[in-house]
Amino acid sequence: MREQYVEAVLAVAELIPPGHVLSYGDIAALLESGGPRQVGAVMSAHGSAVPWWRVIRASGAAPVCHEGRALAHYVQEQTALRGDTTAPAPSSGRAPSWRVDVRLARWNPGDAELDLLDAIAARLTHDDAPHHQVPAAAESMSVPRDGLGT
Template identity: 40%
Template structure:
């Protein structure tokens, strides 16, 4: 995985507003589209997004990135759900995942 890809992932995650969320897959698609527009190459997928976030520093709002079912990373589930709740992110009725239909965010461009 190259530095341009990691930087693009972290930049996009930084754009996610408080109270909203994106999936690993959606981030991978947006980043691939953005980078392809720059250099004609597509790269990365949901797993690579996860790898970038696992190496990121504490300044990145990692808790706003969830899987396709709306679940935060299992290793950080309680912490992520607390942070999401503090931001007012819509959660499922049982409070165990993000209500993606109400919380999903897509960048303007």
């Protein structure tokens, strides 16, 4: 997978504020590149350094095999959930009886965040076209570790 795509997906994941989520497909749409499977592959292989629990399936299900760890983060961040969060995850391999309430928890970026997201997506577009110059704002932009520069 292209390094630029990996960096872009991780940069978007870092922007998601506590208590909010985006689906794999949401991130692909914001980047205007790839799809849910590509974003999922990036998160699976490289997502441990970012708030991975904030990137979920469109159904509201937490990342596979990490439901218990994700639930602890959701509770700590007061992420909107639905279902029974007190029941332990089934040992049979079935999904837990809770999910993130996507309708309430989906992150809707404001203008400042949209500008950052546009710059991240622009780097991907410009990296694909080597004869175009990357805008200085996008090239020098680095996403702070806490997500929103605060």
